[in-house]
Amino acid sequence: MKARITGVATYLPERTVSSADVERRIEGYAPHRGIVERLTGVRRRHVAGDDEQASDLAVNAVRELDHSGTDLLIFASASQDMIEPATAHIVAAKLGLSCPVFDVKNACNSMLNGIQIAEALILSGAHRKVVVCAGEIPSRAIRWRVRDRAQFADSFAGYTLSDTGAAVTVAADVERGIFYRDFAADSTAWGIGTLPGGGSAHPRDLEYSYFRGDGRALRRAFEAVGPDIFLNALKRTGLTWDDFAVVAVHQVALPYLRFLAEVLDIPEDRLVVSLPEHGNCASTTLPLQLALGGWSPGDRVALLGLGGGISTGVMLAEM
Incomplete structure (x- = not known):
């Protein structure tokens, strides 16, 4: 028995913001124009709506997949709706799922570790079909009022981040995976x-x-x-x-x-x-x-x- 990735879907919020727009929004310190794109190559990123939560981005991605028969849902994301409960519960409630759920968090490797866990649980026989999903809204943790150049450099990574949702299905398969x-x-x-x-x-x-x-x-x-x-x-x-x-x-x-x-x-x-x-x-x-x-x-x-x-x-x- 193997565990195969049988479906992949993403959700990209419609609103996009250019690196030039990001630089213009910074207050208190004026960075050199074009520095974000020049140093990172990022031209634009997606920004979630004010009424969207991390769980919503994950739900929109899952809905693009065939998630019927899911017997476990893992929310594997750096972002979360709140400290408690696990955001996986909120995702499952919005999807109408009644299977077991839990969260996995390991920064940008969260989804990769979520798939790792899904595979292990399928190989153990505990589950047959697992949805691993994420909703990332790092835009809510970006510092826009910047004191000086040092604080800008300390906050720089945030200016490259994008709000996105993703989901994969992992299922038991006898042939490949x-x-x-x-x-x-x-x-x-x-x-x-x-x-x-x-x-x-x-x-x-x-x-x-x-x-x-x-x-x-x-x-x-x-x-x-x-x-x-x-x-x-x-x-x-x-x-x-x-x-x-x-x-x-x-x-x-x-x-x-x-x-x-x-x-x-x-x-x-x-x-x-x-x-x-x-x-x-x-x-x-x-x-x-x-x-x-x-x-x-x-x-x-x-x-x-x-x-x-x-x-x-x-x-x-x-x-």
């Missing part, structure tokens, strides 16, 4: 990029309700971890990137994507470059690239995850 997975973490680097508010450390201080991070330090941390987890996937399976229809890579900035693709020797025609037109979609990035990519049933796809904390992950699947 996920055939390799590996995950790693360097948790000593957890403090490089944070959204500190809302937990026990900073429960009510509004100052901690914005994204904070050091992009250069984050890149150095991932470079220190190295590419072995991705290269080992090829060595252990005897495959090359040319054996995959799509190689989906989490994307935060085009210069780092190019660097990683060069280090891993990924052919350009296998990459789906989602960042310029969709921004950093957090945990929904990989399913978005699957939805945009050109693959057919039976094709192999590779999912390469990078997440704050920091964590890395790779999953290879036959669709």
Whole structure:
């Protein structure tokens, strides 16, 4: 028995905002015009409506899939509607589902870990069909009033983020499915990029309700971890990137994507470059690239995850 990704769907809010619009909205400090797109390659990102919650974005994506017969729903997202209850309950209620539910959270690798858990539960025989979904609304944690250049740099990652929803169905299959997975973490680097508010450390201080991070330090941390987890996937399976229809890579900035693709020797025609037109979609990035990519049933796809904390992950699947 295997666990196969049988469906992929995304929800992209209609409203888009350009990087120029983002720069114009910043108050108190005037960044150099064009700096966001120049440093990251992001031209525009999606912004949810004021009346939309993270659960709504996930629900809209799930509704694009055949979710009949679902016996488990996992909400796997960096965003959430509230601290309690699990946002998965809210998603299930809006969909009219009565199956067991729970949340998974691991920054931008949340959905990849959600699929990992779905596969394990299917292989154990506990479930037959699992919906893994996410609703990302990072736009609500962006600092718009900026004191100075240092605070702008500390808040910079937020200006690339996009509101998106995604969902995948994972079901038992006797013929094909996920055939390799590996995950790693360097948790000593957890403090490089944070959204500190809302937990026990900073429960009510509004100052901690914005994204904070050091992009250069984050890149150095991932470079220190190295590419072995991705290269080992090829060595252990005897495959090359040319054996995959799509190689989906989490994307935060085009210069780092190019660097990683060069280090891993990924052919350009296998990459789906989602960042310029969709921004950093957090945990929904990989399913978005699957939805945009050109693959057919039976094709192999590779999912390469990078997440704050920091964590890395790779999953290879036959669709």
